[in-house]
């Protein structure tokens with residue numbers, strides 16, 4: 001899908017240390033990222049991993065303690081106050097709690113960044129109306145944020161973010177306060193915006209589902225360090241690090257049975273199917289071939305970038321030889337097979 | 346039961362009290378509003394500027410203002426009134442009468458208003474300020490378009506409280522012949538033992554505070570867009 005395009009954001013060796021009265025927190029350590037134009041880049045990690053800190057470093061709301069952030073070839077640290085403000089008009093941001101101006105109407109909220117950019121009121125209002133159309137909220141122009149639902153508020157925030165025609169859109173947990181259906185619609189809107197206007201989007205989240213839904217690339221951040229980066233497909237099918245596995249199998253190990261199985265030393269494997277491999281009844285054939293049943297603990301499909309990926313977690317028979325035979329059988333069928341044991345605990 | 350002259354006098358002095366109160370409040374806001382804004386902006390986690398020099402300067406400004414505000418606020422108004430007589434004379438040329446009352450009232454009320462403004466502005470959601478920053482808003486724009494605009498209902502409630510308090514203080518100025526209803530209460534009620542006039546002035550003062558309160562609260566509610574329906 002992506003050809004080699006220009007680098008939009010380059011994060012080099014970024015570290016951030018918060019020095020407090022009592023304790024010092026090393027929120028980020030040696031982060032390196034390259035985000036290209038037009039990508040939807042997911043940054044995922046557990047709570048407290050440093051995601052918000054990282055995204056705030058991208059527009060210098062937070063100044064990194066070490067390292068550099070280069071946006072469109074410009075080192076943010078080298079910019080003057082005024083230049084930085086100009087640059088920020090190119091890097092829009094939306095938030096978990098929307099952060100709309102409560103005393104302004106929806107339309108005036110969208111006019112706000114245009115006012116700051118020094119646009120004439122009439123032109124600003126016209127642009128704001130266009131944007132409301134894009135996010136599908138034209139009829140709410142005169143409403144106040146307090147009269148909107150969460151999803152509607154986030155749409156207003158998105159319209160506001162787009163007002164100055166930014167090149168980059170940062171989203172910090174933009175869907176975390178929304179229900180699954182609304183989340184889907186907001187993500188669809190973001191994807192649409194990405195495709196229509198070529199805006200590079202960075203999505204901070206703690207939910208793998210969000211990344212799978214729209215991201216092209218993903219970085220996994222764990223304890224302030226970058227654990228893994230790659231395309232979503234790569235990371236989903238072949239997670240290398242413990243942090244990545246934990247996120248990819250989210251829900252799997254926590255939901256009782258798998259965890260219990262692993263804890264009692266039973267062998268479990270995870271298989272990933274791609275669209276082309278799921279036609280053949282692989283598991284059925286495997287059971288027939290090995291003459292031993294395998295217990296299916298979890299099976300679901302996920303849509304990654306429009307391609308269906310199935311995953312299944314199997315509990316293998318006690319007999320080691322049969323288990324090995326099963327793994328060999330599956331690998332022969334070109335399926336990704338992964339032992340689950342090593343990330344328990 | 347009173348003659349016309351007494352009634353006219355009460356009406357006139359009610360007007361004087363209103364004049365003193367409103368004028369003092371306006372002047373006190375002229376001083377107190379910027380102080381309140383400065384307190385918020387220069388506070389430790391305020392819209393702190395980048396350079397270290399600014400940081401130190403701001404810390405000093407904040408500390409000095411903070412101490413000043415608290416000192417003036419804790420001196421009883423009556424004492425401040427006396428203390429300020431030379432200054433009042435310097436500003437308005439005399440030390441009694443309505444104009445002379447406005448000077449100490451303004452000075453006493455300004456720090457109080459600075460605190461009211463500060464607390465109103467601190468109520469503004471940090472996230473909204475951050476959003477404005479992320480859009481490239483400068484400090485001036487944030488103060489005007491975010492802090493003051495978003496805190497408007499709360500600022501109005503604060504102004505109502507300030508008006509009520511200043512009205513009460515203006516009555517105190519009656520002790521030094523400051524004019525207005527407080528003056529009447531002291532001259533007629535205290536020196537001439539005319540309890541009826543004393544009671545009437547008190548009732549008038551209470552009614553005025555009440556009216557201010559109602560108007561302020563209504564206005565604030567009406568203007569607050571967070572309240573739906």
Ligand SMILES: Nc1ncnc2c1ncn2[C@@H]1O[C@H](COP(=O)(O)OP(=O)(O)OP(=O)(O)O)[C@@H](O)[C@H]1O
Pocket residue numbers: 018019020025026027045046047048049050051052053054206
């Ligand atoms: N201003 C600050 N001062 C001190 N410590 C901070 C500050 N901001 C963040 N931290 C610390 O840095 C670490 C990372 O915080 P951050 O907000 O980036 O996490 P996160 O990944 O966004 O988490 P969540 O998913 O809960 O939002 C945490 O330990 C946090 O306590």
Ligand SMILES: [Mg+2]
Pocket residue numbers: 051052053173
């Ligand atoms: Mg966060």
